[in-house]
Amino acid sequence: MKGVIGITMGDPAGIGPEIILKALNTDSLSGTNCVVFGSVEILKSIIDKKLASPQELKIITSISDAIFAPGIVNVIDVPLEDMEHFEIGKVQAQAGDLAYRCIKQATELALKGEINAIATAPLNKEALHLGGHHYPGHTELLAKLTDTKDYAMVLYTDTLRVIHVTTHIALLKFLQTLNKTRVNTVIDIADKFMRKAGFANPRIAVAGVNPHAGENGLFGHEELEILNPSIAEMREQGVDVYGPCPPDTVFLQASQGQYDIVVAMYHDQGHIPLKLMGFYDGVNITAGLPFFRTSADHGTAFDIAWTGKANPESMVKSVELAVKLSTI
Template sequence: MNGIIGITMGDPAGIGPEIIMKALATPLLSGRKCIVIGSAEILHLVQDKGLSPALDIHTIEQVEDAVFAPDVVNVIDIPLTDPAAFRFGEVQAQAGDLAYRCIKKATELAMNDEISAVATAPLNKEALHLAGHHYPGHTELLAHLTGTKDFAMVLYTDTLKVIHVSTHISLLNFLKNLSQERVATVIGIADSFMKKAGFEHPRIAVAGVNPHAGENGLFGEEENTILNPVIQAMQEKGLDVSGPCPPDTVFLQTKQGQYDIVVAMYHDQGHIPLKLMGFYDGVNITAGLPFFRTSADHGTAFDIAWTGKANPESMITSVELAVKLSNI
């Protein structure tokens, strides 16, 4: 691997351009082997408005043209379709389309081994859909572009890591579609991902579906009919899997070091504890792809976009983790 990280702009109307520029100006990332995939015009506008420190924006056509030096930002230009109509902090189709094209270009570069990992700034799902790209989010879009069948969302901090059985579906549909096959797949992805991340023998905790992990069927049968058989089967394969664990304690136990990663059953079960414990240093990772993809674990924040108030900490952590993972 060449260790080059591709950073996608995300929705240009949101905080993505600002946090990218602020992140690349920090001593941690200045001069690192990073290439922004996004609108060069938007990056210049960030500087013109005084939203970031002054950097040398170096537009390139190919990865091999990049100049990695302090205070230089290499950018493969993905232009807006109608710059005159662009609006700050608003949902708009051309912004969603630009976010899509950035991801598509980054995926092509990663699949061709021109970059080692991808770090994504946030996109807006409504804008993405307005542009005709009907994906629930980055995770599903990247899976489609890479032809990946088995994938899962991981939220990652130094002290808490969570992988999800389901994400952007309703609780009702989650219960209807919960299966032994999907849970087994996610446990397997968790084990493989953690090993790639440097954990030789990952300790995996599986959260229950129901309060107190069902209390032996008192509060629900999913633990008995779905989770227990899968956990036993994965243990027989040699994986270090525990559970079903009561969801109200397993995240704290993991943060304290009892486990390395939690398999959360649905979106909010995993997102709420992680964002409470590490909102700014949490990183979103798509596990199961042919390459590492990390992302700032927050949204486009239209309410503060283009005001200078955006905090780049999660973007910095996202790029740092992409560098770390691509060099393991």
């Protein structure tokens, strides 16, 4: 079955269940080939509390059982351990464990080819750890479950796309461990990912580490010692890559069409410009996996969980992009 998207619930104590149901009730996604991995009891509670429009929850045990039609939400039930002691908007072990089990089940079916992409609702890293699953986040968890060694986080909008050399590590550790091999790997992942996403000859910009990309060693030597050799080597391999580019202008240039994707050196260098320019329509992608994985580009928002206030736009964009990528 082509173009089936698995949607994982994420942390049930957050806004994930609400934004999933809201997203699947939008005009662009109603009736599309989507299967939710999550607690039916949680989803039913969201509907009963009128936090999302009424929809029929169809419990299935295999993808072949799904009925893709407007008003129907196909669900592979991943039960919560103890609904009686479940707390909305709170960090708790059972919520982290459920988020993990949803990802694990969806990944197993994606590796079998039964679903073509996964769109993930946000999880809480502390809850994940409390549940006994010690991963920094979705990216590293999916890499482990798929035995993927070379991967990178991509933030994606229609006008700006950013891939990261490092993500969830301290800035000091980033500087201590930055090396040409990793930069080469991420440039290569960016090139292959963009080609899979429909870009025939992607133009890749590499952001510098230091202000003004180091000013030829005046503000640092990472550009001279690591980035310049990496970019030269990847150009020799036929990749259309540019830089090192001053970090304070390259993201604007990319958003205006000069580049198709920017290689950011560390988490906030890439996240800040993208979230400023596209907070609600940004999609988080794990590039390098054997299947496409997209995610809403925000957290669990415990402060507004189960209030009906959650904006589903990023989740909608995430599922829409998963549909698009899985059918290219």
